[in-house]
Amino acid sequence: MIATDYLISCDWGTSSFRLYLVRVSDGKILHLVDNGLGIKEMYTNWSKPGNPARLEYFLEYLDFRIYLLSKKAGRKLDGIPVLISGMASSSIGMLELPYSQLPFPLSGRKLEYTIIEPDATQRPPIYLWSGLCSEHDVMRGEESQIIGLSDRFASRAGVAILPGTHSKHIFLEGETIVDFHTYMTGEFFALLSSHSILKNSLPEGKVPPADPVYFAKGVRAAKELSLLTTSFHVRTNELLHQLGPEQNFHYLSGLLIGSELRELPTGVPVYLCGGGRLRVPYERALEILGIRQVEVIGADEVEGAVARAHALFWRNL
Template identity: 40%
Template sequence: MNSETTFLSCDWGTSAFRLRLVEREGLKILAEESSKQGNAATAERWRQAGQPPEQRAAFYQTVIQEHLAKLEATVKTSLAGLPVVVSGMASSTIGMVELPYKPLPFAADGADLEVKKFEPTPDFDHETLLISGVKSEDDVMRGEEVQLVGCGFENTAEEQLFLHPGTHAKHVQVIGGQAVALKTYMTGELFGLLSNKSILAASVEEGGRLDGGANRHWFEEGVQASRRENLLHNAFLVRTNDLFGRATKAENYFYLSGLLIGSELQELLLRLPARIVLAGEPVLLAHYEAALRGLGISDKCPVETKTAEEVTLNGQLAVLRRPAPTAVAPTAAP
């Protein structure tokens, strides 16, 4: 494989690992390997190995190498020498190296993100770029900054919004080619807690699609309810919907989703941006698109949707193409 035409994309989260072989032109994925070997599991493996701190980066590279071997078996050729771009939680306290957060603002084209470069070694024959996260005075993100770069925001004086749904949804304001403000919403995590650990767990049932049966109707009911009442009251209606036979448990699942997503998006009604770029996993994109329509937001400002895969690869390639930082060589693992 040619390092001028292909690269290795590593999206390394807390609980999941994904490695892709990617063509630079058109960002075509040639092969992919994924596992549950996220940073949390890798950090535990490293602690159990009892290795000194200076060997940590090399230990994490052995995990990448395990997945690389599987990629090579898939494509039936050597991938030696291809650069690896790593984003996500790998630059955190549980990652291969803890890098400092880049303070806001940062350039929306990724020109000034915090990046650490590791030189190839005899044990890991790949230049490695590790991308750090971003912080405001009271908020942080790791991984989403690369996805924001991959959105290709215009350099305009108008306020644009990067909206990334997920466990911890991110809203980032972009003005004049700079990401200037950041807010995290614990929408996905709260949904998981309420639907699995609270009294509401007995009143909801996961399954089905947004467009299945009356699910969309109940999702939209939840979105509209988020405009009328406080979330702490609205959440209890999930239980009474079930007790009084108003909705099935599956429909209630979508009602609760609509309540929480609608509550997250309320602030946009007070201050609409000129444009929203919604980037994430396809299932969540459908929910957020429906909520933005239900609240009338998408009628007042354009909403562009992009997949998490697309913006991650775009963002990583943008970082790969920028002038390289000074490289270091990780201490080899014994």
């Protein structure tokens, strides 16, 4: 029966939507639709008057994307179960779920989820996954990536880093997530370069070509002092005619990534998960900070991790 061999895996983030047709036995992604709306835009659209109830509105959209996936796959997908991770279970998602708690086993067996049963439609049950909270922090989606990558944490100890607008540091011990911290690194970069006094000391518009020298200078400054004072250097670099706007861009990037990474514990493995164009600067910053046990998990592998987590869950259900 088709439902036992395949599943539809949905990774629905704040500003992204990815839908995969996945083979359960090995977690392989067969087809992908990824040009959908993120949760934030969905919620904004739904908030306009005249729409149906929230869950119904989100489900209609999901049905439509499943139809597109079916066209792409060239086959009917009726009866194939759907698993959803990410911001879909948040207060602005399709249905808000309470967070799973720490410590959180990498098997996912303590994961909070709910089953949205079909009504009159042909739709199969939908498994909506919740996120994870600590005493001070939250995530929705990254815990699924970590479950999908768990084979890669060889020693099952260390820190997994997911770089981004809100980078995550996820602390692993044994078979368990024991803690995690969110770093607003990317958002601070955007705030400082768009809205602060530093704006005029940075280039307008697009990202300048890499400059490892000034990036490294930033990382080293971040080792010594707080971002509250080192960030002001971006202005003084210009006032004292030391750095131009493009060099300052990389200096600020070094300050921020350095400030994020300087708190990592030493002597444990660090798993740098993907990171896209941030991978190289993160690797370089770890090196400058003297963190040697670094393993890079490639972007492709990170990209497919949620689908693998869903397949793993389905196999063990």
